[in-house]
Amino acid sequence: MSTRNSSAIIPQYMRDFSCIGSACEDSCCIGWKVSIDEDTYKKYNRVRDKDLTFTLQKKVTRNRSNPSPNNYAKIKMEQDGSCPFLDTEKLCSIQKKLGEEYLSTTCATYPRMTRNVNDVLEQSGTVSCPEIARLALLNPDGIEFDEVQNQVDGRSVNVGSLDTSDIRLKNSPKKYLWELRIFTISLLQNRMYPLQDRLIILGMFYNKLSELINEKQLDQIPTLISSYTNIVESGSLRESLNGIPTQQNLQMELIKAMTDERFRMGIKNERFLQCFTEALLGLGYVKDSLYADVAAKYSEMISLYYEPFMNEHEYIMENYLVNHVFKNTFPFSEYENVFEEYVMLVVHFSIIKMLFIGVGGYHKGMTTDLAVKIIQSFSKMFEHNKSFLTKMSDTLKKNGYTSMAYMSILIKN
Numbered sequence: 001m002s003t004r005n006s007s008a009i010i011p012q013y014m015r016d017f018s019c020i021g022s023a024c025e026d027s028c029c030i031g032w033k034v035s036i037d038e039d040t041y042k043k044y045n046r047v048r049d050k051d052l053t054f055t056l057q058k059k060v061t062r063n064r065s066n067p068s069p070n071n072y073a074k075i076k077m078e079q080d081g082s083c084p085f086l087d088t089e090k091l092c093s094i095q096k097k098l099g100e101e102y103l104s105t106t107c108a109t110y111p112r113m114t115r116n117v118n119d120v121l122e123q124s125g126t127v128s129c130p131e132i133a134r135l136a137l138l139n140p141d142g143i144e145f146d147e148v149q150n151q152v153d154g155r156s157v158n159v160g161s162l163d164t165s166d167i168r169l170k171n172s173p174k175k176y177l178w179e180l181r182i183f184t185i186s187l188l189q190n191r192m193y194p195l196q197d198r199l200i201i202l203g204m205f206y207n208k209l210s211e212l213i214n215e216k217q218l219d220q221i222p223t224l225i226s227s228y229t230n231i232v233e234s235g236s237l238r239e240s241l242n243g244i245p246t247q248q249n250l251q252m253e254l255i256k257a258m259t260d261e262r263f264r265m266g267i268k269n270e271r272f273l274q275c276f277t278e279a280l281l282g283l284g285y286v287k288d289s290l291y292a293d294v295a296a297k298y299s300e301m302i303s304l305y306y307e308p309f310m311n312e313h314e315y316i317m318e319n320y321l322v323n324h325v326f327k328n329t330f331p332f333s334e335y336e337n338v339f340e341e342y343v344m345l346v347v348h349f350s351i352i353k354m355l356f357i358g359v360g361g362y363h364k365g366m367t368t369d370l371a372v373k374i375i376q377s378f379s380k381m382f383e384h385n386k387s388f389l390t391k392m393s394d395t396l397k398k399n400g401y402t403s404m405a406y407m408s409i410l411i412k413n
Helices: 012-016 039-044 053-059 093-098 105-109 132-137 174-186 194-212 218-236 238-242 246-264 272-282 291-327 338-363 368-383 386-398 404-409
Strands: 002-011 061-062 071-073 112-117 120-125 147-154
Touching: 002 012, 002 132, 012 120, 012 132, 012 147, 039 061, 061 238, 061 246, 071 132, 071 338, 105 112, 105 147, 120 291, 132 272, 132 291, 174 218, 174 291, 194 218, 194 238, 194 291, 194 338, 246 291, 246 338, 246 386, 246 404, 272 338, 272 368, 291 368, 338 386, 338 404, 368 386
Parallel strands: 002 120
Antiparallel strands: 002 147, 061 071, 112 120
């Protein structure tokens, strides 16, 4: 496998990551689609192995609809969602018999996510991997970043590139990517405020930023960043933040509607299904239950279990949000505008929060192990399913739930 020396920015947790293989509690070879790049597909066609050739020919099939060099073919999974090349020891038979160079780009690079930003590689990990989740989420000191001279796999730039100095971005807000990321991550890690207040301030900022972009006042973006930096440092918003009302009934209704959409699309990950089932039971959300009773239970579980846990472990959700922002080059990942990027960040936060509340009620308390399990299984189910996230975005717009007022309802307890 070819490598090259390159400068890279990485979260410090990536230094400690090493795949734990068959000891992993949620194999990355089970529960989702695996794409095969064109070069790997051609390699597989040349394999002559008495044990593998037949399975490769039967289970690796061409994508006939909109193929690309990186999404040229796919592995046809077994009925239980597992990869047909997963052996009895939960290890990859392709790697064991043919070597790592025969892994597809997807399999060789996961759970690493690498982008090229201004000719500097940025490599992070996705928390859909249990080991990455533990390393990234459980550091009470927060996520910090290092610039290193890294041996980078030649295939590893697998999720795009961006050059903010490109002349084509002269009239695009993307030219301010670095300034926006620094502001966003600094705010999310500012523990002078509760995390829910940090998220609400972030929404106020991105709502205003969206207005500037729509009005083509891009030259005002540095001024906006400076203004909000001063506002955060002065604490002048504290009184108004404390005055935001909580509407837990609507909060639960919105989150349940969003999660139901995923159920209609099917849940194949047993680990997430267990978390979601426990959350519903913990909230008393069973057949014929009265909505008022469930809403009351939701409020009770917040006071009894969620708030005490978050008072000690709020850094877990902070780390999740910071990792999401860095990994996805927020606020310029895949949505139409910067405020929509923020809306989807809040959707992620809100669904995880609901699961924390419900699962905490089911177990009569939350633990860091449960928190990691919830976030990891959520990530595997939701963050790697673009069709679901697109559907959620469309549903929120259709029902008028994308205003800052509704975002505050989803966030505030």
